[in-house]
Amino acid sequence: MIRSEILREIAPILRDQLVVCNIGIPSQELHAIDDQPSNFYMLGTMGLASSIGLGLALAQPKTVIVIDGDGSVLTNLGTLPTIGNNAPGNYILMIIDNGSYGSTGDQPTYTGKKTDLAGMARAAGCDNVVVVQDVDTGPALQKAIAGGRATVLVVKCDSGNAKMPVITMDPVIIRDRFMKAVRA
Amino acid sequence: MSIDARIVDDLVANGIEFVTTVPCKQLAGVIEEVDRRDGIFHIPSNKEDEGMGLCAGAWMGGKRPAIIMQNTAIGVTINTLATLIQYYRMPLPMLISYRGELREPVACQVEMAVHTKALLAQLNIPTYHFHRQSDVEELDMILKYTFMCSKPVAILTDANFWGGYGDQ
Numbered sequence: 001m002i003r004s005e006i007l008r009e010i011a012p013i014l015r016d017q018l019v020v021c022n023i024g025i026p027s028q029e030l031h032a033i034d035d036q037p038s039n040f041y042m043l044g045t046m047g048l049a050s051s052i053g054l055g056l057a058l059a060q061p062k063t064v065i066v067i068d069g070d071g072s073v074l075t076n077l078g079t080l081p082t083i084g085n086n087a088p089g090n091y092i093l094m095i096i097d098n099g100s101y102g103s104t105g106d107q108p109t110y111t112g113k114k115t116d117l118a119g120m121a122r123a124a125g126c127d128n129v130v131v132v133q134d135v136d137t138g139p140a141l142q143k144a145i146a147g148g149r150a151t152v153l154v155v156k157c158d159s160g161n162a163k164m165p166v167i168t169m170d171p172v173i174i175r176d177r178f179m180k181a182v183r184a
Numbered sequence: 185m186s187i188d189a190r191i192v193d194d195l196v197a198n199g200i201e202f203v204t205t206v207p208c209k210q211l212a213g214v215i216e217e218v219d220r221r222d223g224i225f226h227i228p229s230n231k232e233d234e235g236m237g238l239c240a241g242a243w244m245g246g247k248r249p250a251i252i253m254q255n256t257a258i259g260v261t262i263n264t265l266a267t268l269i270q271y272y273r274m275p276l277p278m279l280i281s282y283r284g285e286l287r288e289p290v291a292c293q294v295e296m297a298v299h300t301k302a303l304l305a306q307l308n309i310p311t312y313h314f315h316r317q318s319d320v321e322e323l324d325m326i327l328k329y330t331f332m333c334s335k336p337v338a339i340l341t342d343a344n345f346w347g348g349y350g351d352q
Contacts, residue, residue, distance in 0.1 A: 044271060050237075078234050172273045
């Protein structure tokens with residue numbers, strides 16, 4: 001499966017949760033598949049989805065699901081020790097690991113070679129790291145939500161993108177409606 | 185009262201409950217003070233752009249954030265300031281150690297000091313420079329201003345403000 005197929009499958013699970021979604025095509029895909037006020041789309045700032053989600057999870061009690069990518073996490077590797085030492089039980093970092101920089105033309109990342117993101121997360125202090133294959137994402141995500149433990153979920157899948165429109169929504173509107181969903 | 189306690193009192197009085205820090209020798213005392221306060225959640229960052237991401241999330245989660253960092257970090261946070269904090273219009277007080285100014289003993293620090301105000305000006309970030317300890321009297325107003333206008337705001341604090349680098 002490719003990322004968009006996974007997102008389509010887990011959209012009913014994501015719909016009721018606060019979601020922070022990675023920059024570029026992942027946000028475009030989620031926006032096209034199931035736009036919700038409870039989705040925070042990143043329009044810029046490569047790498048910071050996991051950090052934004054962590055700050056959000058620490059500031060309020062609702063479950064936060066971060067949809068991140070292998071390339072994005074590699075950009076901001078310092079996030080893993082911060083997560084490992086601070087993440088509360090309502091934090092789920094789902095890394096769609098397709099071994100490539102999808103938004104820029106599917107150039108390979110190092111996770112498609114020798115680098116093991118799950119191993120790096122464990123070494124950084126993340127206690128609950130789960131690795132699943134694309135077809136098992138839904139049940140694994142539901143288990144993480146029900147578990148109430150900080151989770152790093154690495155989803156191994158194929159490289160590739162769906163053709164979706166660019167998000168034209170104003171960033172302040174994205175942020176404002178998201179904050180209303182947080183408070184609701 | 186110590187300058188560190190005074191600064192953190194102002195943070196608390198302005199409802200700031202979430203503080204991320206990347207250390208600098210000049211900031212050691214204020215970071216210790218932040219860590220001591222029960223009313224503040226202190227989360228050290230590994231890099232300042234990561235810290236700004238944490239602050240953005242905390243703000244959307246209903247907590248007033250602040251970041252404490254060195255001015256060299258302006259060099260690594262320009263994209264984050266422009267495309268996250270400013271683009272989504274979020275408030276972010278940045279208490280910044282202004283290395284490379286008067287009483288600086290490390291020559292390399294001057295290399296970023298000479299760019300600091302120009303970069304902040306280029307980004308249209310309101311910038312205040314604390315050079316004497318009495319300048320701290322403006323901090324409370326600066327924090328109120330930051331949350332009023334929902335912008336990142338820089339408070340540059342040089343070695344003279346802190347009583348001299350290494351000879352405090």
